[in-house]
Amino acid sequence: DAGITQSPRHKVTETGTPVTLRCHQTENHRYMYWYRQDPGHGLRLIHYSYGVKDTDKGEVSDGYSVSRSKTEDFLLTLESATSSQTSVYFCAISPSLGLESYEQYFGPGTRLTVT
Amino acid sequence: GESVGLHLPTLSVQEGDNSIINCAYSNSASDYFIWYKQESGKGPQFIIDIRSNMDKRQGQRVTVLLNKTVKHLSLQIAATQPGDSAVYFCGVKDSWGKLQFGAGTQVVVTP
Numbered sequence: 001d002a003g004i005t006q007s008p009r010h011k012v013t014e015t016g017t018p019v020t021l022r023c024h025q026t027e028n029h030r031y032m033y034w035y036r037q038d039p040g041h042g043l044r045l046i047h048y049s050y051g052v053k054d055t056d057k058g059e060v061s062d063g064y065s066v067s068r069s070k071t072e073d074f075l076l077t078l079e080s081a082t083s084s085q086t087s088v089y090f091c092a093i094s095p096s097l098g099l100e101s102y103e104q105y106f107g108p109g110t111r112l113t114v115t
Numbered sequence: 116g117e118s119v120g121l122h123l124p125t126l127s128v129q130e131g132d133n134s135i136i137n138c139a140y141s142n143s144a145s146d147y148f149i150w151y152k153q154e155s156g157k158g159p160q161f162i163i164d165i166r167s168n169m170d171k172r173q174g175q176r177v178t179v180l181l182n183k184t185v186k187h188l189s190l191q192i193a194a195t196q197p198g199d200s201a202v203y204f205c206g207v208k209d210s211w212g213k214l215q216f217g218a219g220t221q222v223v224v225t226p
Contacts, residue, residue, distance in 0.1 A: 004158075042119065042204060042216035043159070058213070090158055102147050102208050106158035 003027045004107035006091050012113045019078040021110050023091030025071075031094040032074040033104065034058075034066060036087040043090065049074055081114045088112070119207045119217040127223045134192040136220045138205035143186060147208035150179060150190045153219070154201045162190070162203075192222075200224045 003026035013019050023032060031050055035043040035058075045058030047066040055066050063085060065077045078085055088111050092104040118141045128134045140148075146167040151159035165172045165179045165188070172179050178191040192199055204219035 040218055042218045044216075045213060048213070102212070102214060103149060103161055103164060104206075104214060105161065106151075108158045109156075 004091060004093055004105060006089075006107040006110050008110060009108065010111045012115060013081050014115055015082060016080050019081050019112065021076045021089055021091075021112070023074045023076070023107060025074075025093050027093060027095070027105070028071060029093040029095045029105075030071075031104075032068065033092040033094070034064070034074065034076045035090045035092065036060065036085075037090060037109075038087050046076065046089075078112075081112075083114050086112060086114045119205060119215045123220050124218070125221045125223065127225060128195045130197060130224055130226050131194055134190075134195045134199065134222055136190045136192075136203045136222065138188050138190075138207075138217050140186050140188070140205075140207045140215075142207070142209065143183070144210065145186075145207045148179070148181060148188050149206040149214065150177075150203060151206065151216075152199075152201045152203055159204070195222070195224050197224050197226075 005024045007022045033048040034046040037043050044060045046060055046064050047058055049055045049068040067075045088109050090109050091107040094104045120139050149164040150162040152162050153159045163174045163177050163179050165181050170181055176193045181188045202219040202221050204217045206214040206216045209215045
């Protein structure tokens with residue numbers, strides 16, 4: 001998984017509780033992304049980061065926040081989890097958005113269940 | 116908005132046959148395309164990519180074809196093996212430089 005780890009790998013939480021998912025990379029890549037994956041949908045971008053403390057929203061950012069205080073770590077927080085946030089969450093990294101490639105490398109995923 | 120879609124949610128293929136997985140996109144200005152393979156319980160793995168200045172690109176047992184006229188791309192897997200059983204999905208670079216992904220096609224390889 002290209003030097004990407006996600007923690008926890010599985011989590012069950014109750015509605016209304018805060019949850020933080022962590023993505024850690026050892027590749028020193030500049031760009032990091034959080035996606036969610038649901039049946040019948042492609043990967044949908046939640047938030048992404050283009051550098052330390054530089055983040056921006058994706059297409060499904062409502063209810064999520066992120067932080068990146070170090071190059072290697074990108075945190076995704078659900079301030080108050082809802083059942084609609086039950087999903088599999090993937091972190092991805094990319095070295096650049098340059099002319100050569102937009103290839104992204106994905107982590108193993110976190111399966112989150114909100115009861 | 117921009118969209119990316121796959122034609123078939125499931126594809127059943129006999130071992131040894133060739134597989135063809137299709138993807139359609141809406142943005143005629145898209146200039147970068149990518150295919151991923153996702154095995155059950157794992158994260159997506161890069162297979163192959165192609166830029167819009169090419170019509171065809173080959174990798175190891177895989178070929179990606181791009182038809183910009185009809186905004187369609189396909190992934191061909193030669194001599195499909197049991198280890199090829201997975202979900203395959205395409206990604207298309209959107210106007211903001213981010214990838215938009217299709218929902219995926221489940222490839223089932225039968226003996």
